[in-house]
Amino acid sequence: xxxxxxxxxxxxxxxxxxxxxxxxxxxxxxxxxxxxxxxxxxxxxxxxxxxxxxxxxxxxxxxxxxxxxxxxxxxxxxxxxxxxxxxxxxxxxxxxxxxxxxxxxxxxxxxxxxxxxxxxxxxxxxxxxxxxxxxxxxxxxxxxxxxxxxxxxxxxxxxxxxxxxxxxxxxxxxxxxxxxxxxxxxxxxxxxxxxxxxxxxxxxxxxxxxxxxxxxxxxxxxxxxxxxxxxxxxxxxxxxxxxxxxxxxxxxxxxxxxxxxxxxxxxxxxxxxxxxxxxxxxxxxxxxxxxxxxxxxxxxxxxxxxxxxxxxxxxxxxxxxxxxxxxxxxxxxxxxxxxxxxxxxxxxxxxxxxxxxxxxxxxxxxxxxxxxxxxxxxxxxxxxxxxxxxxxxxxxxxxxxxxxxxxxxxxxxxxxxxxxxxxxxxxxxxxxxxxxxxxxxxxxxxxxxxxxxxxxxxxxxxxxxxxxxxxxxxxxxxxxxxxxxxxxxxxxxxxxxxxxxxxxxxxxxxxxxxxxxxxxxxxxxxxxxxxxxxxxxxxxxxxxxxxxxxxxxxxxxxxxxxxxxxxxxxxxxxxxxxxxxxxxxxxxxxxxxxxxxxxxxxxxxxxxxxxxxxxxxxxxxxxxxxxxxxxxxxxxxxxxxxxxxxxxxxxxxxxxxxxxxxxxxxxxxxxxxxxxxxxxxxxxxxxxxxxxxxxxxxxxxxxxxxxxxxxxxxxxxxxxxxxxxxxxxxxxxxxxxxxxxxxxxxxxxxxxxxxxxxxxxxxxxxxxxxxxxx
Numbered sequence: 001x002x003x004x005x006x007x008x009x010x011x012x013x014x015x016x017x018x019x020x021x022x023x024x025x026x027x028x029x030x031x032x033x034x035x036x037x038x039x040x041x042x043x044x045x046x047x048x049x050x051x052x053x054x055x056x057x058x059x060x061x062x063x064x065x066x067x068x069x070x071x072x073x074x075x076x077x078x079x080x081x082x083x084x085x086x087x088x089x090x091x092x093x094x095x096x097x098x099x100x101x102x103x104x105x106x107x108x109x110x111x112x113x114x115x116x117x118x119x120x121x122x123x124x125x126x127x128x129x130x131x132x133x134x135x136x137x138x139x140x141x142x143x144x145x146x147x148x149x150x151x152x153x154x155x156x157x158x159x160x161x162x163x164x165x166x167x168x169x170x171x172x173x174x175x176x177x178x179x180x181x182x183x184x185x186x187x188x189x190x191x192x193x194x195x196x197x198x199x200x201x202x203x204x205x206x207x208x209x210x211x212x213x214x215x216x217x218x219x220x221x222x223x224x225x226x227x228x229x230x231x232x233x234x235x236x237x238x239x240x241x242x243x244x245x246x247x248x249x250x251x252x253x254x255x256x257x258x259x260x261x262x263x264x265x266x267x268x269x270x271x272x273x274x275x276x277x278x279x280x281x282x283x284x285x286x287x288x289x290x291x292x293x294x295x296x297x298x299x300x301x302x303x304x305x306x307x308x309x310x311x312x313x314x315x316x317x318x319x320x321x322x323x324x325x326x327x328x329x330x331x332x333x334x335x336x337x338x339x340x341x342x343x344x345x346x347x348x349x350x351x352x353x354x355x356x357x358x359x360x361x362x363x364x365x366x367x368x369x370x371x372x373x374x375x376x377x378x379x380x381x382x383x384x385x386x387x388x389x390x391x392x393x394x395x396x397x398x399x400x401x402x403x404x405x406x407x408x409x410x411x412x413x414x415x416x417x418x419x420x421x422x423x424x425x426x427x428x429x430x431x432x433x434x435x436x437x438x439x440x441x442x443x444x445x446x447x448x449x450x451x452x453x454x455x456x457x458x459x460x461x462x463x464x465x466x467x468x469x470x471x472x473x474x475x476x477x478x479x480x481x482x483x484x485x486x487x488x489x490x491x492x493x494x495x496x497x498x499x500x501x502x503x504x505x506x507x508x509x510x511x512x513x514x515x516x517x518x519x520x521x522x523x524x525x526x527x528x529x530x531x532x533x534x535x536x537x538x539x540x541x542x543x544x545x546x547x548x549x550x551x552x553x554x555x556x557x558x559x560x561x562x563x564x565x566x567x568x569x570x571x572x573x574x575x576x577x578x579x580x581x582x583x584x585x586x587x588x589x590x591x592x593x594x595x596x597x598x599x600x601x602x603x604x605x606x607x608x609x610x611x612x613x614x615x616x617x618x619x620x621x622x623x624x625x626x627x628x629x630x631x632x633x634x635x636x637x638x639x640x641x642x643x644x645x646x647x648x649x650x651x652x653x654x655x656x657x658x659x660x661x662x663x664x665x666x667x668x669x670x671x672x673x674x675x676x677x678x679x680x681x682x683x684x685x686x687x688x689x690x691x692x693x694x695x696x697x698x699x700x701x702x703x704x705x706x707x708x709x710x711x712x713x714x715x716x717x718x719x720x721x722x723x724x725x726x727x728x729x730x731x732x733x734x735x736x737x738x739x740x741x742x743x744x745x746x747x748x749x750x751x752x753x754x755x756x757x758x759x760x761x762x763x764x765x766x767x768x769x770x771x772x773x774x
Contacts, residue, residue, distance in 0.1 A: 030226070104148050104151050153204070182216060183195070192220060196217070196218070200251065205254060221270060274315045280298050329392050349698065354366045368704075431464060431465060504536055693706075
């Protein structure tokens with residue numbers, strides 16, 4: 001929302017945006033000083049016409065209805081009321097029904113007081129029980145629910161504070177202040193918005209303070225379509241509550257004011273189940289200044305909130321604010337949450353990182369693994385690795401403790417499982433290849449003779465191949481079943497090998513069954529299986545950085561360039577193949593037939609021409625040799641000269657572009673491999689391979705933490721960390737039940753350094769890190 005104009009830029013007939021097909025249709029603008037008119041029959045094209053002055057100072061209400069005009073429907077009054085003078089007085093003032101709204105918009109205090117006096121005098125003609133209804137009715141637009149107080153706040157000027165005071169004093173005098181000040185929009189796009197929302201959006205701190213003093217409700221929710229947009233350009237999502245609105249628009253004074261009120265429910269959730277912390281994560285962007293105030297506001301709220309477990313509240317998707325930041329790729333706010341360290345005792349429970357000890361530039365940090373490690377549901381690792389919709393996954397995985405956690409998992413069990421998987425698949429391919437290899441295709445089937453030594457080994461080989469193929473099909477089938485149908489991008493980028501391995505297993509089963517059954521077509525399945533099986537060995541290049549990066553380049557070239565080339569090339573090949581085969585002379589009986597008389601041979605010769613191995617003998621037996629030669633020349637120019645050279649250029653550009661990203665892609669692929677191995681491992685050795693150590697933060701706060709030792713010279717030059725020996729964390733092995741202090745002796749300080757997987761991160765003056773094992 002802007003600060004000086006309405007959310008719809010005070011227009012209802014603005015030019016359509018590029019995403020107009022998906023835009024929210026706002027039938028009633030939140031506030032507009034322009035009346036949009038439409039003649040009867042204008043229909044769905046939405047053609048607008050300017051209002052022309054009506055005769056005798058009146059307007060044609062059938063064509064131009066003011067959206068701010070209170071409806072003159074008297075259903076709000078007693079239907080049995082027969083006070084004719086009162087109704088006649090109302091009809092006499094129909095031409096002045098917008099004067100109050102105009103007065104509050106322009107800051108005309110004199111006219112406002114005069115008009116309020118007039119409607120007060122009119123109200124005296126109604127029975128006492130209908131006076132408040134009549135006054136509220138006169139101050140409210142019946143089609144949108146917008147009061148003149150909201151209208152005044154939507155059009156801020158130097159007279160607005162006085163106008164707000166006059167309106168609230170008037171309603172307080174007549175006994176409907178609470179009803180008036182807490183009135184909500186009824187129009188579906190802005191449903192639930194109150195004057196407090198608008199005052200906060202307009203950054204009017206004094207008016208906000210005055211509204212709160214007069215009894216504005218603080219837990220109201222603006223639930224209209226404008227505040228829950230499917231596209232961020234169609235509205236403004238802020239979490240629906242006044243507190244969330246103040247936080248998302250960087251108003252710390254208003255946030256403090258609201259949080260000090262006992263009535264404020266900081267943990268309130270909106271239509272998506274989001275709290276104010278979720279809302280801050282949602283509105284954060286990649287701009288650093290924007291994220292700075294978001295992080296500061298986030299920190300202010302969790303420190304001042306009485307509920308110290310506000311960060312643990314999950315939304316409708318089951319995500320905490322930290323998990324939401326990971327899923328949406330919000331790098332800076334996720335960095336803040338993962339590395340947050342608060343040393344004040346009353347807020348220490350909010351820390352997710354603890355400095356256990358420090359000596360010079362060396363420090364030992366403990367990172368909380370709650371909701372970070374893949375053993376937790378909706379863990380940060382799973383959300384980052386498997387969510388291919390975020391483009392900065394490699395930057396998220398470079399954060400601590402994610403980077404060290406993945407490396408430790410690889411060193412502890414993943415590389416051994418990867419090696420076993422490699423040896424298993426390599427042996428499977430070798431046995432299958434030698435079992436079915438035939439140097440000549442005319443040998444046919446080999447009859448199995450169990451009594452002979454070779455027959456016995458063949459039976460064992462067939463059994464081994466069938467068992468391995470079955471395991472492969474089951475394993476990859478489960479992996480494919482877990483992939484969400486909507487996440488097709490994940491299949492193309494990360495999970496393509498699941499389908500290749502599954503297809504390979506099915507083909508091997510088919511080739512074995514057809515071979516044993518004596519079906520001659522077994523050879524067709526065998527050759528495809530052998531080719532696909534050895535091609536799938538490229539999957540195991542991700543275990544080595546240099547080979548993994550090279551494999552990534554091959555994948556990207558195939559997906560980005562080769563497939564596009566083949567699509568266009570097949571069209572040319574089919575079209576020219578049919579045309580040239582049609583021009584070949586029909587072979588009569590007794591004549592020597594041309595070898596190019598069929599579509600298959602014609603397309604093969606055209607393919608040879610494309611790669612520079614063919615000749616132009618095709619045109620010798622053509623009915624129209626000149627036309628035939630012309631078509632051949634056009635084909636060579638389009639394919640050999642144009643398409644093939646364009647493919648080479650595009651592949652070079654792709655390699656140059658991907659070479660900068662291939663290492664990050666390889667890291668993501670290896671991370672996915674680690675997590676998939678861990679899912680298998682977790683079933684049998686869940687506790688044995690669990691990483692981390694138990695840390696006692698306080699008396700009733702024991703967490704599972706990951707220790708990372710770092711060396712930061714630049715920070716050490718600028719600041720010195722004070723470590724108090726009596727305030728150290730306690731730690732214990734994850735498999736032990738007892739908890740003991742880690743800072744009571746020198747031996748215990750040295751103990752973490754002797755751990756097997758401890759690493760040091762060395763920061764240079766250019767803020768680059770070099771990892772070395774202790």
